[in-house]
Amino acid sequence: MRKILEQKIEQAQKIISKSKEWQVLYDKQANTMLENKQLLDQFYKEVKNYEHLQFYLTEVSPTLPNIFTIQVKYLGQPVATIAISKDNTTISTDLYNELNKKIYGCDIQLKAQYLKSKETISFLEYFKDIIPKNKINEQAHLESMLLAEFSKTSSATKLLIGIQPIKYANIFYPIPIMLDPKEKTSFIELLTRTKIRKLTIIETMKEDQTPETVLTQATHKAVFLCNLLHTEKGQEWYRIMGFNGKVTSHLTIKVCIAIPESLKAKVKEFEPYELSAETDNIEYHYMTYETDGAKITKIDTTLNN
Helix, strand or coil, rough: CCCHHHHHHHHHHHHHHCCCCCHHHHHHHHHHHCCHHHHHHHHHHHHCCCCCCCCEEECCCCCCCCCCEEEEEEEEEEEEEEECCCCCCCEECCCCCHHHHHHCCCCCCCEEECCCCCCHHHHHHHCCCCCCCCCHHHHHHHHHHHHHHHHHHCCCCCCCEEEEECCEEECCCCCEEECCCCCCCCCEECEEEECEEEEEEEEEECCCCCHHHHHHHHHHHHHHHHHCCCCHHHHHHHHHCCCCCCCCCEEEEEEEEEEHHHHHHHHCCCCCCCECCEEEEEEEEEEEEEEECCCCEEEEEEECC
């Protein structure tokens, strides 16, 4: 396994080093996020009471009227898109009307409605305690349950202390990986901070995957983060990710494979270990979890070791 991961680190580094054009895009995004954070702060104040919904920052547009795009999710399933400009915040459901009706029986359709309109409020409140009528994307649901568990602030009810998801202005921020404009953007869906002040990528394993596949995917993401934090705007990105200190020349990023209890027999448990990624290190960890279908009920992991 280590040999495979070492090869992946080398391959990922070559791909990322091929072009520096992506750095220009991320520099502009960092500036846009920091300069317009007050828009997201105001948005969060207006939606923070809708605790049954999740809000994800999915797009930052330095040159478009809509500076931020937010995806609204319920049980991990997207149900609406919110566009934030300097002057307006609007919500639309046109991408999800059919699924909202099929899965949740929701007939409310919005087209660039203002966030505070009666129609919008009715829509956002509709999903409180709604049980899906049809099959949902269980992988997305699982990721939302893990994020909900990691977001807890009270150690009395938290299964794993010392962990928090990366958020920006209190909104979930799955950092995009955009190295080639011709390729589809991927996201680091479960990016967290863990002890001690370490960026940690958690990658969940599906039934049709192997540990090698999961860990190599997460390794590529970790190499990207190392490169991003060593760019000219790396310090700004460090702030965006919630850290107050300075980016050091030597980073350690944790990677953790998360395995449901039902697949535990298929994966050999391992002790934490490190691999070099040029001047940085990637530290590998193991996690198992259980769920009752609505929330995470148990976590065992080496992340705090």
